[in-house]
Amino acid sequence: MENDKRRPGSETRSEILRVALELFTERGFEGASIRDIAEALGMTKSSLYYHFASKDAILAALMENRRDEVDDLLAWVDEQPRTPDLLRRTALRWVDSTGEERLQGMRFAHANGPVMQRLAADGTDRRSLFGTVIDRVLPGSATVPERLRAQMAFDSVSAALFAAQGTTASDADVLAAAREATVHLTDDA
Amino acid sequence: MENDKRRPGSETRSEILRVALELFTERGFEGASIRDIAEALGMTKSSLYYHFASKDAILAALMENRRDEVDDLLAWVDEQPRTPDLLRRTALRWVDSTGEERLQGMRFAHANGPVMQRLAADGTDRRSLFGTVIDRVLPGSATVPERLRAQMAFDSVSAALFAAQGTTASDADVLAAAREATVHLTDDA
DNA sequence: GTCTATAGGTTGATAGAC
DNA sequence: GTCTATCAACCTATAGAC
Numbered sequence: 001m002e003n004d005k006r007r008p009g010s011e012t013r014s015e016i017l018r019v020a021l022e023l024f025t026e027r028g029f030e031g032a033s034i035r036d037i038a039e040a041l042g043m044t045k046s047s048l049y050y051h052f053a054s055k056d057a058i059l060a061a062l063m064e065n066r067r068d069e070v071d072d073l074l075a076w077v078d079e080q081p082r083t084p085d086l087l088r089r090t091a092l093r094w095v096d097s098t099g100e101e102r103l104q105g106m107r108f109a110h111a112n113g114p115v116m117q118r119l120a121a122d123g124t125d126r127r128s129l130f131g132t133v134i135d136r137v138l139p140g141s142a143t144v145p146e147r148l149r150a151q152m153a154f155d156s157v158s159a160a161l162f163a164a165q166g167t168t169a170s171d172a173d174v175l176a177a178a179r180e181a182t183v184h185l186t187d188d189a
Numbered sequence: 190m191e192n193d194k195r196r197p198g199s200e201t202r203s204e205i206l207r208v209a210l211e212l213f214t215e216r217g218f219e220g221a222s223i224r225d226i227a228e229a230l231g232m233t234k235s236s237l238y239y240h241f242a243s244k245d246a247i248l249a250a251l252m253e254n255r256r257d258e259v260d261d262l263l264a265w266v267d268e269q270p271r272t273p274d275l276l277r278r279t280a281l282r283w284v285d286s287t288g289e290e291r292l293q294g295m296r297f298a299h300a301n302g303p304v305m306q307r308l309a310a311d312g313t314d315r316r317s318l319f320g321t322v323i324d325r326v327l328p329g330s331a332t333v334p335e336r337l338r339a340q341m342a343f344d345s346v347s348a349a350l351f352a353a354q355g356t357t358a359s360d361a362d363v364l365a366a367a368r369e370a371t372v373h374l375t376d377d378a
Numbered sequence: 379g380t381c382t383a384t385a386g387g388t389t390g391a392t393a394g395a396c
Numbered sequence: 397g398t399c400t401a402t403c404a405a406c407c408t409a410t411a412g413a414c
Binding site for chain 3 (some may be wrong): 033034035045046049053054055
């Protein structure tokens with residue numbers, strides 16, 4: 001897949017991140033130990049510590065990989081004409097641009113509520129950035145319930161993912177359901 | 190509030206459960222130790238182990254406290270006429286019957302994805318029961334996407350709770366947004 | 379019912395040889 | 397870059413005095 005442009009000659013690093021994301025999602029951040037990750041990779045803890053200074057550093061790298069997506073959305077919003085359907089168009093752009101990688105990130109977030117909040121406190125998460133998007137998409141006079149509803153429109157993928165737990169729904173099913181939900185949630189009838 | 194009918198003369202037990210739920214929600218099941226819970230109660234670990242045989246036993250008691258809610262919903266559904274709007278009526282009944290206690294339970298579930306799945310594997314969770322509700326509310330010919338959409342209608346409180354993270358929205362705001370979402374998600378337009 | 383003391387295991391992280 | 401060996405700190409859980 002050739003997508004490790006950032007650090008040339010460090011395929012081990014991205015291998016570690018791939019496995020770590022998988023285990024953190026499956027068992028939770030605290031539930032998956034450094035040893036678990038190392039063994040899944042066929043190496044020892046110490047070797048892993050050569051590549052990452054700490055367990056938190058792995059987490060940070062995992063987030064860094066995916067942080068500028070919301071920035072892109074923000075830039076796009078600023079170029080848009082301020083039509084009444086701006087909320088719907090923006091939310092749909094977000095939902096429609098959801099690929100396998102972002103889905104994996106959302107699965108991770110669902111499995112790690114407390115950790116995500118710890119990151120939010122540090123200002124390193126991407127979720128708090130969403131407030132900014134909504135600020136620009138909604139008029140300044142918007143009420144708390146209106147903002148909440150807008151947030152739900154953006155979060156519909158996450159909601160669909162949650163609803164799909166324990167079912168046989170495919171990723172395509174999830175994304176289709178999310179899109180439909182976003183449309184309904186941005187309906188001003 | 191006098192709601193410990195089940196075990197007379199065991200207020201300590203319910204006090205432990207109250208604090209445990211709070212800490213498990215805040216820091217996650219693995220993130221909150223038995224010692225943390227004991228200290229928050231002003232007692233030692235050992236005293237706590239007098240009341241509960243294990244950490245998992247606390248978790249089990251926490252779930253047991255809230256498991257028959259879906260059974261009640263199921264019984265209610267069976268009494269209903271099979272009108273076309275049965276899905277909406279049932280989902281709204283669920284959302285409208287959401288009180289502070291169930292909200293707390295949902296916050297817990299959000300903070301403990303992996304633990305909830307471990308419980309689901311044991312068949313002790315209440316989430317898998319929801320599949321049964323949907324089976325009876327939807328025609329047998331319903332497709333996977335249709336079932337997914339129905340599940341989202343029931344999960345709207347959870348979704349609103351998730352959207353409200355990091356905002357100033359009150360519980361009332363969350364419930365109002367959830368209701369609205371449920372209405373929209375059960376709209377056959 | 380609550381305590382002290384402790385067992386027995388796992389965790390994240392480090393030192394240093396190769 | 398990877399290893400063995402080790403550490404201090406934490407965990408769940410138990411034994412036994414009061």
